[in-house]
Amino acid sequence: MKAGRLAIAVCLVLFALTATAQTPPDATLAENPVFQKxxxxxxxxxxxxxxxxxxxxxxxKTxxxxxxxxxxxxNGKHHMPKFAGKLTPDEINTLVQQITASKK
Ligand code: HEC
Known part of the structure; x- marks a missing residue:
């Protein structure tokens, strides 16, 4: 069924657009106060x-x-200190997202 596939494709595109829209354009790693601090x-x-x-x-390379x-x-790595207990899991997740996003 062609129409069915088209509907799925439209849904995927809409989902991708909403997912992108949720991250404010100014939320880069460099602008995250948690990163700066x-x-x-x-x-x-x-x-x-x-x-x-x-x-x-x-x-x-990252x-x-x-x-x-x-x-x-x-958990840290060599000279990189660990942030368990210093940052909340949410704050760490945001940093991870922003590091990943900076590669695109
Ligand atoms: C005291 C200095 C210091 C601080 C503060 C620090 N880092 Fe690091 N970080 C390092 C060093 C040194 C390395 C390299 C570790 C190694 O591979 O030997 C590193 C490595 C990393 C890596 C891996 C990069 C790679 O290519 O292997 C990530 C990701 C990272 N840091 C993120 C962060 C984040 C996010 C924060 C803040 C929550 C932070 N770091 C705070 C010193 C620091």
Whole structure:
């Protein structure tokens, strides 16, 4: 049934549009106060990394799964401190989303 497939396609497009619309355009990593307060001192105000400190979070190299990102932020990694207990799961999820979104 062609019409049925079209209806499914229209639904998917509408879903994608609504999903995008829910993230305000100004909600980038660099504009998240949680990032500026907790992460910018090592990863830079624009998340592009700083010498001798945290790596860039917006480069292609940070292409990892949301689960891995959440794990690193929650539990830390080498010189990256852990944020379990310092940030709420919601705040960590938002950071993960914004890091992922900066790759597109
Ligand atoms: C004290 C400095 C410091 C702070 C504060 C800090 N980081 Fe990091 N971060 C690092 C360092 C150093 C690494 C590299 C760890 C390694 O792989 O050795 C890192 C790695 C990461 C990575 C993995 C990047 C990659 O390519 O492997 C992510 C994601 C990350 N940090 C996110 C955050 C977020 C989000 C915050 C704020 C909640 C934050 N960091 C706060 C120093 C810091």
């Amino acid at each position: 907790n992460c910018a001192k090592c990863h830079g105000k624009t998340a592009e990394g700083r010498h001798f400190a945290g790596p860039s979070l917006v480069s292609e 292409l990892m799964s949301a689960d891995d990102l959440r794990d690193i932020i929650t």
